[in-house]
Amino acid sequence: MIIIMLGAPGTGKGTIAGILTKELGIPQVSTGDIFRKHIKEQTELGKLAEKYISNGKLVPDDVTIGLVENRLKEPDVQNGIILDGFPRTVKQAEELDKMLEKDGKQVDLVVNLTTPEDEIIERIVNRRICPNCKAVYNLILNPPKQEGICDKCGEKLVQRKDDNKETVKQRFNSYIEQTSPLVDYYNKKGNLYSAVVSKSINKLGKDVAEDVLKYIKEGK
Helix, strand or coil: CCEEEEEECCCCCCHHHHHHHHHHCEEEHHHHHHHHHHHHCCHHHHHHHHHCCCCCCCCCCCHHHHHHHHHHHHHHHHHHHHEEECCCCCCHHHHHHHHHHCCCCCCCEEEEEECHHHHHHHHHHHHEEEECCCCCCEEEEEEECCCCECCCCCEEEEECCCHHHHHHHHHHHHHHHHCHHHHHHHHHHHHHEEEEHHHCCEECCHHHHHHCCCCCCCCC
């Protein structure tokens, strides 16, 4: 099964994708993690990607598409994949369709998440990441048991350099401008599932993940 997670930064794509991958037994692939790996290693691709990400802009299509195409060829995703952070533009979506079509596959489900902008900003500036096991925490919604320490592996938690209010606003605007047309693209294909993730209606990531799993089990 091939699932795509859509939504502005901070809507909970990673959290929900993590629950889905555990329940469905298919790997979650985040382009963000791929970019950060290259940035940390200061590869040529990493240096290029950093220029865009640090300014709240999206990495160019050709770079992103190449990375994903290589990833889709790896053995662990042949029975299914959850794409978190890709596609981000209609061009990327069209290229993904072409990649999958070559192998007789298609996108089965697109989970579209929306969250009020003020909640997105609050979530992201309070987000902390474990650099070792990639666990994600939130100082308000989901704090670690011991301040600054990962519950799972004991590593010291870090804040991403781009998790600040100014960059978040830029990323949100970039999403609205470039990525939101994907909602129309997949809606026309009939494989879009939309949900609101917001504390104001008591619908957090785990609640939405349960709804999505129920939707899948009922055969959409």
